[in-house]
Amino acid sequence: MNTSNVIDKLRELGLQGMVSAVEHHATSPAFADLPFLERLMHMLQAEATWRDERRLKRILRSARLKIPAAAEDIDYRSGRNLDRSQIAELLTCAWVLKRENLILTGATGTGKTHLACAFGGQAARHGLTVRYVRTNQLLEDMAMAHQDGSVGKVRAALARFDLLVLDDFGLAPMTELGKQDLLDIVDARVKTSSILLAGQLPFKDWHAYIDNPMVADAILDRMANTSHRVQLAGESMRRLEPAPST
Structure with a gap:
């Protein structure tokens, strides 16, 4: 099984945040020597961040705030x-x-x-x-x-x-x-x-x-x-x- 197979399965499951993390891992030597659990945690954190950002965009769109104030x-x-x-x-x-x-x-x-x-x-x-x-x-x-x-x-x-x-x-x-x-x-x-x-x-x-x-x-x-x-x-x-x- 290669990286493409993994990415296809992740997309099928709707895990877009993990897709980006896997693609990043595949091209960055910095992750090559990390233990499996550390790499898995990095991917899970990427998925959680992606979902949080997606939820925030959805809430802000629904909020209809007059000014994008922070x-x-x-x-x-x-x-x-x-x-x-x-x-x-x-x-x-x-x-x-x-x-x-x-x-x-x-x-x-x-x-x-x-x-x-x-x-x-x-x-x-x-x-x-x-x-x-x-x-x-x-x-x-x-x-x-x-x-x-x-x-x-x-x-x-x-x-x-x-x-x-x-x-x-x-x-x-x-x-x-x-x-x-x-x-x-x-x-x-x-x-x-x-x-x-x-x-x-x-x-x-x-x-x-x-x-x-x-x-x-x-x-x-x-x-x-x-x-x-x-x-x-x-x-x-x-x-x-x-x-x-x-």
């Missing part, structure tokens, strides 16, 4: 009100594993979306499923789903994700149906999955914004008792970005 890209410049120790703890994604929530607030341009996408990407790297959506768009989609009878499918689809990132919360008034839908989303994820909610409105202004005492009380109660909070400050990050070269 944890290492977070800007801690003075004035942004970012506590490095708090951010480091949040980047462990322990809060998602505990089914807790995260509220990001700050004025326009302070980098809420970038930070939200960085946390979403980090969750994906921990093997957690993520979905990013603008709050108003989601509520509009749900309103249409009520009309055609598919709202149950929308809710079921959202429930599949470990982390739901709701961006731009508070940008436009909500309909009464939208307020109830938001409550249903929040309520369905209590102790089962997490929400990252980002928007300009400080938490203290949410009740007035929702403008329905019963619904507002219910949403705030569920979010307040299970959420970490990050309040961004400083001038617009867009003004601080270098101008494109011409």
